[in-house]
Each structure stands twice: as structure tokens, then as C-alpha cells.
Amino acid sequence: MFNNSSKILFIFILMMSTMITISSNSWMGAWMGLEINLLSFIPLMSDNNLMSNEASLKYFLTQALASSILLFSTILFMYQNNFMMQINETNYVNMMILSTLLMKSGTAPFHFWFPNVMEGLNWMNSLILMTWQKIGPLMLISYLLIKFMLFWCILLSVIIGSLGGLNQTSLRKLMTFSSINHLGWMLMSMYSNEALWITYFMFYTFMSFNLIFLFNMFKMFHINQLFSLFMFNKTFKFSLFLNFLSLGGLPPFLGFIPKWLTIQYLTFNNQLFMLTIMIIMTLLTLFFYLRLCYTAFMLNYYENNWNFNILWNNFMINLYLIFSFFSTFGLFIISIMYYLI
Structure with missing residues (x-):
């Protein structure tokens, strides 16, 4: 629908709107940044595809609902607190603002x-929604750390x-519920x-x-498509599934470090x-995650003895x-850098 130059422009506006949100000193300015962020992300979501158009409509309606409640709460907040960001756990306006921010970030039970x-x-677009689109709401949530409400969320x-990821066969939904779980850890680390x-x-x-880079390269969207990768080199196969364990926070992988600090x-x-x-x-x-990795880690799993040297010379694979x-390491x-320094 849009050419590459238009997409680059929308991405630039998306980044600048997040900067406006996190650098604002009033809730009205933060609301404006979130609105610009929403309007710049919708064109990126829309393709000549029925599912993407439906997803962009659902995203717009949900975010518009949250934005309208946030604007209403912001107006009430300004009258009560004289335009300053102040915290009062017994104030229902603060709870309304926090609820809208949790909805924008996709935190349960607003997920x-x-x-x-x-x-x-x-x-x-999934990577942008899982990562960059959470920066603004999470930064604003850090201004409103209402203890009892945040702990329940x-x-x-x-x-x-x-529990939501136990019965999923779609990789996108699997990454979604993993993101919700990580959001809980992020909010807990934010409070600490x-x-x-x-x-x-x-x-x-x-x-x-790291994972979405691979999924996008091979156009994989379901779990059964992962098993077609078993025919590749064993190094590639093990690196793929070790990244799943790293995302789950299993030591001694990189994903254990933020959980370690939070613990x-x-x-x-x-x-x-x-x-x-x-x-x-x-x-x-x-x-x-181990359910996906179990078959790959079995030493006696059947593999096709095919040659993929041309694919392995690909720059994207090496990257x-x-x-x-x-x-993985x-x-x-x-740890080595810490002891050397």
C-alpha cells in the first residue's frame, strides 16, 4: 500500500512520537505523543492483506478507547493536581490513568x-508492537506506581x-503470551x-x-514449520532452540541476566x-519452550542428508x-568482562 520511502517516514514519526511521550512533563503532552504514535503505526500495520487490515482496525479501536479514557482522566487530573505529575494511591483518577497505560502496553488483564x-x-510489525510500542506506556507507568493495583496486574x-502459551500452535501467539509474561517481570523490576x-x-x-529475525527470514508462523529446519546444519538447529531457552530465562543463557537481577x-x-x-x-x-526444543535436542532424531552449502553462505544466516x-553465551x-573490569 505504501512505498519504502513512506514507510521510512512513518517509522521516523513513530520514533519521534515516542521521544515526545517520554520527554513530556505533563500528561497532556504525553497523551499527544501517544496519539501521534498510534496514527503513525496504523499505516505500517495496513497491507494489502485482509488479516493485517483487520488487525490494524482492532488495534485502532482498542487504542482509541484507551486514549479517550486517558484524555478524560488527564483533564480531571489537571484540575486536581495543578498540571503536575503526582502520585496518590487513593485517587481514582490515577487508577484510571494507570489502567489505560496498562491497556496500551498489553498488560493483563487488559491484554x-x-x-x-x-x-x-x-x-x-510484530517486533515493533512487542518492543518499541511499549516504551512510551511503560515510561508513563513508572510515574504512577500504585502498589496494590500494580501487584495484581x-x-x-x-x-x-x-498458561496462555501452553496450548498454542501459532508462533505469533506464542511470542505474544511470552511478551505478556515478560511484561509482568518488567513491571516488577520497575517497582523494585x-x-x-x-x-x-x-x-x-x-x-x-534474534528469534523474529529468523522467523521472518524463513516465513515461519506455526510450530510445525520449525521442524522443517531440522534438515539444516546441526549448529544452526541448536542455535535456534537455545534462543528459545534464552528467551525463557533459563541459565546460563543471556535471558537469565535480567531475571537474575530482578530476583x-x-x-x-x-x-x-x-x-x-x-x-x-x-x-x-x-x-x-522445551516442548519445542525436545525433539531437536534428541540425538537420534531423523535428519535428511541434504546439502545446503549455498544457503549457509548467505550473509543473513551468518548475521x-x-x-x-x-x-547463548x-x-x-x-561475567568475564565484569571480572576483567
């Missing part, structure tokens, strides 16, 4: 739109994100330390990009009940293997 929208997008996010959630978000973005802060703050539930639910996410190396590399 009803997230899996359906993701199912209709291509992988590049964290519990529901880690539970729904874990203001800078920790940014570190968690950066690690999560890298791991998601450490929760232990110091005596949040043991929340920590126990989050770790148990994360074990469930590792279960459906993916470099990213996969850092995702990142914990060792960071």
Missing part, C-alpha cells in the same frame, strides 16, 4: 486485544502469559528499581529480535511471595549466528 492483533501482523500477567526495567527491556528486545532486588526487598509465584510461572513458560552466539561474556 484482550494483544493476541488477536499480533496474529494478523507480519513479523516486523503483575500476578495476572505472569499467570496468563504462562527505576533503572532495572530499562535493562530488562533491552535484553528482552535483543532476544525477541536479587526482590530478595533484598523481602518480596518473597511475589518472587515465588513469578518463578513458578516462568517454569511453565520454559515447559512450552543470525552472530546474534545467536551472544544470546552472553552470560559468560558479561
Whole structure:
């Protein structure tokens, strides 16, 4: 529908609108940044495809609903607090603002739109929705840390994100529920330390990009398509499924580092009940990742003895293997750098 130059322009506006949101000193300015962000992402979602058009319509209606409630709450907030960002846990206006921000980020129990929208997008738009589109709402949520409401959303996010992925065959929905689970961890890290959630978000973005880079390259959208990759080189096969385990936070992979830091802060703050539930639910996410990896890790699995040397000379494959190396051995590399410094 749009040429490449138009898409580049929309991506530039998308990035600038997020900068407006996170640098704003009033809720009205933040609302304007979120609106520009929404209007710049809708053209990127729309293709000459029925599913993508349906997904863009669902995304627009949901975000428009959240934006209207946010604007109404912002007007009330301005009259009450004299245009300043202040926190009051007993104020229902603050709770309304926090609810709309949680809906925009796709956090449970406001996640009803997230899996359906993701199912209709291509992988590049899915990556933007899972990563960049969460920066603005999460930054605004960090200004309104209402304890009791945030804790319930964290519990529901880690539970729904874990249980929702158990019966999925679509890779996009699998990544969606994984994103909801990681959102719970990010919100918990945000409550523990203001800078920790940014570190968690950066690690999560890298791991998601690493997997979606491969899915987009081979146009894979369902679990059964993964097994066709078993005919490739064993190094490529193991790197693919180790990235799944890294995304699940299994040590000693790179994805364990942000969870490790969050567990450490929760232990110091005596949040043991929340920590126990989050770790148990994360074990469930590792279960459906291991369900994918189990067959690939079996030594006696049948493989076709075909030659794919032409494919292995591809620059994109080599680039993916470099990213996969850092995702797999990142914990060792960071540990060595820490001791050397």
C-alpha cells in the first residue's frame, strides 16, 4: 500500500512520537505523543492483506478507547493536581490513568486485544508492537506506581502469559503470551528499581529480535514449520532452540541476566511471595519452550542428508549466528568482562 520511502517516514514519526511521550512533563503532552504514535503505526500495520487490515482496525479501536479514557482522566487530573505529575494511591483518577497505560502496553488483564492483533501482523510489525510500542506506556507507568493495583496486574500477567502459551500452535501467539509474561517481570523490576526495567527491556528486545529475525527470514508462523529446519546444519538447529531457552530465562543463557537481577532486588526487598509465584510461572513458560526444543535436542532424531552449502553462505544466516552466539553465551561474556573490569 505504501512505498519504502513512506514507510521510512512513518517509522521516523513513530520514533519521534515516542521521544515526545517520554520527554513530556505533563500528561497532556504525553497523551499527544501517544496519539501521534498510534496514527503513525496504523499505516505500517495496513497491507494489502485482509488479516493485517483487520488487525490494524482492532488495534485502532482498542487504542482509541484507551486514549479517550486517558484524555478524560488527564483533564480531571489537571484540575486536581495543578498540571503536575503526582502520585496518590487513593485517587481514582490515577487508577484510571494507570489502567489505560496498562491497556496500551498489553498488560493483563487488559491484554484482550494483544493476541488477536499480533496474529494478523507480519513479523516486523510484530517486533515493533512487542518492543518499541511499549516504551512510551511503560515510561508513563513508572510515574504512577500504585502498589496494590500494580501487584495484581503483575500476578495476572505472569499467570496468563504462562498458561496462555501452553496450548498454542501459532508462533505469533506464542511470542505474544511470552511478551505478556515478560511484561509482568518488567513491571516488577520497575517497582523494585527505576533503572532495572530499562535493562530488562533491552535484553528482552535483543532476544525477541534474534528469534523474529529468523522467523521472518524463513516465513515461519506455526510450530510445525520449525521442524522443517531440522534438515539444516546441526549448529544452526541448536542455535535456534537455545534462543528459545534464552528467551525463557533459563541459565546460563543471556535471558537469565535480567531475571537474575530482578530476583536479587526482590530478595533484598523481602518480596518473597511475589518472587515465588513469578518463578513458578516462568517454569511453565520454559515447559512450552522445551516442548519445542525436545525433539531437536534428541540425538537420534531423523535428519535428511541434504546439502545446503549455498544457503549457509548467505550473509543473513551468518548475521543470525552472530546474534545467536551472544544470546547463548552472553552470560559468560558479561561475567568475564565484569571480572576483567
